[in-house]
Amino acid sequence: MSNKQLCVRPVRDDDLADVAAIHHHYVENTLICVPELERTATQWQEFTDDLRVRGLPFLVAERQQLLGYAYVHPWKPGPSFRHTGEVTIYLAPGHTDHRIGQALLEPLLAASQEAGISQLIGAVAETAAAPRTSAFCQKYAFEECGLLQKVAHRDGQWIDLRLFQRQLAPPSGSDT
Numbered sequence: 001m002s003n004k005q006l007c008v009r010p011v012r013d014d015d016l017a018d019v020a021a022i023h024h025h026y027v028e029n030t031l032i033c034v035p036e037l038e039r040t041a042t043q044w045q046e047f048t049d050d051l052r053v054r055g056l057p058f059l060v061a062e063r064q065q066l067l068g069y070a071y072v073h074p075w076k077p078g079p080s081f082r083h084t085g086e087v088t089i090y091l092a093p094g095h096t097d098h099r100i101g102q103a104l105l106e107p108l109l110a111a112s113q114e115a116g117i118s119q120l121i122g123a124v125a126e127t128a129a130a131p132r133t134s135a136f137c138q139k140y141a142f143e144e145c146g147l148l149q150k151v152a153h154r155d156g157q158w159i160d161l162r163l164f165q166r167q168l169a170p171p172s173g174s175d176t
């Protein structure tokens, strides 16, 4: 499939129902969504507004319809962690393996750097889909840095999280 007409752009408020539908698919059908479960429309709006206030990127990919989304959210609360973000990318079912993840990740990395993020974390739940997601992380220079065992519990199962880290250029100038 060609990415020719694929448009990657910042999320708009009127995308959030489609974003929620993609997210819902993975919550319903997989165990990869940890820690976040369903968000209401209001919670998606609040979450998006919070990323905007922080200047963190939230992008969508569309070709006639919304095919995926990616954002960087604070890795941990607290000012000491302000230069560290966590990446989340989800593609609509049936649209994986067509470079849409790549099309979202590349501008996400650039926008993260512009936002003053110098470390990006990827946390991959160890499920059947993990080898693909881990390969995706490694392709984009996220180095594997450990396995947290049984840190999540969903639907009667303990889930391990494999952590990846990618260093971006440190923020220039004074440490704001």
Ligand SMILES: CC(C)(COP(=O)(O)OP(=O)(O)OC[C@H]1O[C@@H](n2cnc3c(N)ncnc32)[C@H](O)[C@@H]1OP(=O)(O)O)[C@@H](O)C(=O)NCCC(=O)NCCS
Residues within 6 Å of the ligand: 026, 032, 087, 088, 089, 090, 091, 092, 095, 096, 097, 098, 099, 100, 101, 102, 103, 123, 129, 131, 132, 133, 135, 136, 137, 139
């Ligand atoms: C993980 C995900 C974002 C990757 O996006 P994608 O569009 O499917 O991946 P791309 O087509 O851009 O592939 C880029 C690279 O990822 C790796 N990759 C992607 N699919 C792969 C697969 N099935 N097997 C092995 N490696 C794979 C490869 O390194 C590939 O590059 P290459 O083909 O040159 O080797 C997407 O598959 C997805 O949304 N999966 C379900 C949700 C999910 O797990 N999200 C991550 C949680 S944060």
